Amino acid sequence: MRHTISLSLALAAFWLLNSGYYTPLILGLGLVSIIIVVYIVHRMDVVDHESQPLGLSGKILFYYVWLGKEIILANIDVVKKIWLGKDAISPVLTTINISQKTDMGKVIYANSITLTPGTVTVNLVADQIIVHALMGENIQLLEAGEMDRRVSRLENSC
Amino acid sequence: MDIALNISSALCLFLGSFLCLSGGVGIIRFPDFYTRMHAAGVTDTLAASMILIGLMLQNPDAIVILKLVMILLMTLFISPTTSHAMAKAAMNSGLQPLLDKKENKDGVESS
Amino acid sequence: MLIAATIAILVVMALTIIRGCMGPTLYDRILAVNMFGTKTVLLISLLGFVMGRPEFLDIAIVYALINFISVIGVLRFSDSFGFKQPHQKKVSGGKDS
Structure with missing residues (x-):
């Protein structure tokens, strides 16, 4: 769970950094993209300690x-x-x-x-x-x- | 304040250009593939950071600085991976490095 | 200074192209292509500042990623099959004669 949260935060930061536009439509699209990416990554089963060494x-x-x-x-x-x-x-x-x-x-x-x-x-x-x-x-x-x-x-x- | 920023930015850009030129000369001058890779490493690490830091000092806009930091981090993370992949592929295909005769102790055949 | 740095990068790119054309082995050419790509990233960001349009940085980011993937792709290709044999022959032949 910790890894999922940190991955979502990293993806959100990446989106906000790259877009530079903060209208509701763009932010909504970003949210949808983050959810899709987190879902796919969970299906691929690559969210673990090795890919995200938080410590x-x-x-x-x-x-x-x-x-x-x-x-x-x-x-x-x-x-x-x-x-x-x-x-x-x-x-x-x-x-x-x-x-x-x-x-x-x-x-x-x-x-x-x-x-x-x-x-x-x-x-x-x-x-x-x-x-x-x-x-x-x-x-x-x-x-x-x-x-x-x-x-x-x-x-x-x- | 503005003048100090401009001067340090120009200094960083100058250093970066000089290091880049050194890397370019090295890639022409060095005798074989493995040594040329080290010359390319110079331009990938310090030269790129110097030029990007020089650009960061030019622009006070926060989002531009963050994007430049992102390019810098990407370069620094990608360049060792590529170098290692190239060295390993070259070694696997049987390209022998040019070794110094005196230092060659562990019996690797020098070509 | 920005323009001087741009010219320096262009000179380095010319040197890399020379190495790419001259390169005795395949891997020298791949190295030249990789270095050309990283220099292109720097050139694009510098040009963005020269023209006063920092939006070019987005293109630089994309170019960095594309360059990485293309080099890794070519290396995988050269590893798994294809042009391994002629290259070996050429090197040993050159050394023997």
Whole structure:
């Protein structure tokens, strides 16, 4: 029930944001659309804890701030490498162990790695990920495990 | 106040354009597909955020700012998914990455 | 500054088109198309502000979603069947010779 309510609220916010017209007719059409979407989603049986991790919502904001800082640093690094040219880079492909237990934690970690420029997750098998990195230092940074610890903490708190 | 907003907006737009240009140069200069993907990642994350933040500072209208935030969030959520899908598809089809000789320890065949 | 940023984005789009035409493998071309799409989203929002019509942002949102779905669709297609074989042959042949 909590998930249904949060889904309806999110859809309502999306509609109000996108339309910008607040006449009764448009609002009524929005209400009808929301009801239809919630009905279809219930029939498909996809409203559950996995699609809407509500417990995460508060804690993840701090993680986003930290991730944003990481992304800015990685961007500066990659841009420097771009202008220095071919000799400055040393691409690596390695396998890294991850410590997350749930699927959601693994996905958050893999997506964070991909979102940071300079590292891309190529594959995720059981509790190992294959990472392609632009430089060896990126891999060492990942193996030091700062991001891993933060994602694990996020996962445990939810 | 207005002047400060204009200046910071222009600064953000300039930084965004520079990062975009760097990404474009990187996509031409880098030697193989996997490294080019990192260059595309630069334009998808910081460059897009900088340009959209610059646009946010231009317009005081609330609904426009919210729409720009929505575009920014969409870009940030979509770009890792696409990168990962591309990398996985390329790896599955047997495209070997160009690896550095010194760093290549775990026996992946370097092409 | 808005116009300068628009021109910069156009230059980047030209560079991506060059990579798309040059690209030795199929995946370089898909990458170029994807990057072209994300740059188009930025271009549309910038153009909306240049022309003083922020309504263009709706089109930018739709374009972002369409771009995502089209790239994923092409990748699914390339994964499941079709042009896997000739591409492999071309790469190994190029490396051997």
